[in-house]
Amino acid sequence: MAAQFGRRLRKGAATTAVAAAAVAALSASQAPGVTVDGQGRQTATDATPAPEETADGVGATGNSPYYTDLPPLNSPNPSPSASTGPSASGKTEAGIPATVLDAYKKAEAALREKKPGCNLPWQLLAAIGKVESGQARGGRVDADGTTLSPIIGPQLDGNGFALIKDTDDGVYDGNSAYDNAVGPMQFIPSTWEWAGRDGNGDGREDPNNIYDAALAAGHYLCRFGWDLSDQGDLNKAILSYNNSTDYLNTVLSWLEYYRKGTHEIPDGTGSLPVDRSDDQDRVRPTPSAPGTSTPGAGSRPEKPAGSSPSPKPPTSPGTPSKPPTTPPPTTPPPTTPPGTPPTPTDTVDHLEDAGTAKLTAMAGDAFAQRISTRAETDTGKAVAKVRIRFTLVGDTDTTFTGGESVATVVTDSSGVAVAPELRAGEKTGDVTVRATVVGRTVPGLDYRATVTERAADTLVRTGDGALTCTAGGEFADRVEVRATYDGAAADGVAATATLITSADDPSPNDKGPYFKDADGKAVRTLSGLETDADGLLKLPRLYADDTTGTFLLRVTTAGGATLTVELTVAAAGTASPSPSASPSADPSASSGA
Template identity: 80%
Template sequence: MAAQFGRRLRKGAATTAVAAAAVAALSASQAPGVTVDDQGRQNTGDATSVPDATVDGDDSATGNSPYYTDLPPLSSPNPSPSVGSETGTGAQGATEAGIPATVLDAYKKAEAALREKKPGCNLPWQLLAAIGKVESGQARGGRVTADGTTVSPILGPQLDGNGFALIKDTDNGAYDGNATYDQAVGPMQFIPSTWEWAGRDGNGDGRKDPNNVYDAALAAGHYLCRFDWDLSEPKDLRKAILSYNNSTDYLNTVLSWLEFYRKGTHEIPDGSGSLPVDRSDDGVRPGITPSAPGTTPPARPGTRPGKPSGSRPTPTSPAPGGPSAPPTTPPATTPPTPTDTVGRLEHAGTASLTAMAGHTFAERISARAETDAGKAVAKVRIRFTIAGDTDTTFAGGESVATVVTDASGVAVAPALLAGEKTGAFAVQAAVVGRSVKGVAYKATVTERAADALVRTGEKALTCVPGGEFAEPVEVRATYRGEAAGKVAVAATLVTSADDPTENDKGPFFKDADGKAVRTLTGLRTDADGRLTLPKLYADDAAGTFLLRLTTAGGATLTVELTVAPADTPSPEPDPSSDPDPSPMETPTP
């Protein structure tokens, strides 16, 4: 059966001993934490990896939702078997090991996009494939339309705290259709509060749809790369996977599929993939069959499947010959969570923020969660959102960050990185899962500036009337001793040292039409703060002229330009015109 990935002996082994020997050899290449017993079964029970820190459900991509636990086939997919093959894993193994065409294309396109946007992340498409396999069985075996949208929505069970994380509704049911609790959505199983900021448009249709495999794969890639992790480093790879779902078993299951896909895989037709059924929530809720992705999640007590929350329950009769339903036991009263006790959110000493474009804001935003009585509330999720027309981001390149309050009730947002757009914007802080008034912080990005400007050469700049200057004007801008890159510079041929108005004679630049201009704007230094001005020409006026350069931030440099006729060399004597030599005196006899 397709679900028995982790419990199948290799085909073709004549005896248990032969199979065990073959599996032992294969196990050396398995992911860390995955072991193989003497009967050829893979498991993660002996895994020693543990998460770096406790991650609350809403701080993971999936809300720590259930996932498929099936492990890869024991036979490598390289060379790729055909679907009808009777060798290797056979036809069933081919569909288990293969990846549906559209889904595979989405993973590879996401890898290419991240290679351009975040090259230091080194995201492999095989990691997206491994997560997609564990989260949704590759979009339910590739049951997607031509544009990558799942034939029907993929929904995880509602996160109501009954065997799962407790995440109350954050999207009013917009993504998951549940206005009471959140549910993970789509082939990569994002919870709505994460998709709200992590969602991407991967297929270029102008929408961010968690049920579209192109959108979901690109969003997953950005999510895994958000903290400047280098996924070619095992430590960062581990952190990234645990941030997706904070479970050691989840980590090892994903690593198993990652290693399997790295050895080689093959494309299969859309809709032909097999769907695993072993899930991490098997038996979590006694008497309730876990909902597989794409099926209606279990109904809450007191509701009828297909009815919205709050509908009057309809008594049902037991099936003929079946046992009578046990009496319903009133649910125990759930103690309030820290989030339930928050009465207000306050500024935590953050002043107004200002930074130069391309620089990191010196101060970080912080907010404090308090009860109505003013007592600090720890372990509360605070979501910081950058709002306004700005390209400023938090460290990692995202516009949203969720931080848990510490023992003093304070959550400190990641550092802000100023973009290139100047002007004011706001950062809004709100309590996740609690309707209390948020707080806003004003921030401003100023243009790049320099406080010093110098020539990089010392050679005199000279030209003859009507000619052109052989030496270009080269300068370097700095700010507080460091190179000032991308700083705006203006250059003007001024009348005199005391008169900054544009001169009407002397040296000049040429515009695109070849006409003389004596003022240039829109110049910018390069990343090293250097700038080479366009070629300078001279009219017929001779003398000493001044070129003044100014930068944003007030740096100024005045350069002397000399226009003078070329020196006239002294004529060489013409031998043919030399006078006769003086007659020699005749000696006296």
């Protein structure tokens, strides 16, 4: 099975007929906004993402080729049968190797907790895993989920492929000249560097491990705040993985198929795809990392944009073409082969700030400003089509939109890359965002962003009833206040409540009303209070000692908002008096600077 997967296989003559027949079956179950084309693939109506939605420019896979096999016509989970006809085919295709299936489901569960608004279905990971590597070569993984041999794609050298020069010194792909897509989900090293996750808890982030790769793919698809239950966001997420409309349609077809039902099969027994999106008659040697198999699944040369497949003589379905006769090179080619024109990245000399304003935001809020970086040559000329990576440095919970700590953006025609929106975390202080050029060693450019504590500028009582009780008694009403900032509810703002001596003396009083601590003892200062999601704060119950008179309660918040409330304690056995105006108390709200 592994040998079959490693060969370049011709498309079977029956493929077109099967695909055409698939139209009727798929049409009955297509998702909203999706149609079915003449090849049986689902076609999205909005298949072009906005630039910021494919900010890394080349997707998770470097826009490498992929497998185009379509789901079978029959139900994905038919009744058991010894038949070798269509029913058996459907049951085989619906089967997903046990460890691979477990990895997809664990990734879905993790994303449901970390990013519940994404609504990631595990079937989407299965669909991508199918077109990227045939479910890790039919489930050829060990008990920990690591592929028995690495799945290495072709070197992306620009010669019939995308051009991505080495970014990992060959650590992941064994190639120190160019990048290759790696692992069952086919991440290129520069994407894995920030998207990689530890999905099996072994302390490593390994693109060749299906648990790590599936979790990384889930996070990748859930960035930018996309909701994958929305067809438009789903399309954008898939296109950001590999920016090809045909890729989108193929993934959507497998997604719909897996949603109808799947079942677990033993590892290593999964069916293998045979059709790829590249020109499979064209044989090119590709380098292999030490100890790896010759690239097969995942070893997918890419046709130049706009090219069409070469005519292929019909063969029997599943009959492999002749294997390559030229062995892979034992050493990688030079970093810049003779005669190779410089890429835009090669011409970058330095980065310049492109007019970024001061970066300040309150904890939990989005920064109003965005970082802009300009790539320039040594003469100051702008360089377009260069990937700029923005990385949050150090221990911070501030993130880019979607919860990521790294974002890659391609420079526009003016050489400028604008980072995604930053969202402040709860940790206050300075945060460093570093801009670097992907694929070239030039000094990075650091930006400082400041996160301030949550604050309020106004406090008001939510009620206007008098706050009175008799000596030795309990106040009937609890004090509730509302905090706002610039007119909006100020949530999560720290507050302190103190029973003060007088309007001119904010020190705690030693008599009069008091709160109770956990042991029932009297306390006259409460710190560590916090407003709720609506900016509301309800104080604990107040009690009175034997001292009668008028007393003051002062509430203050971060940001300087202050509210002073009057409390009245009457002698026992008398009716609670109406509160009298006190020249030392001002119950109205005051604003802090």
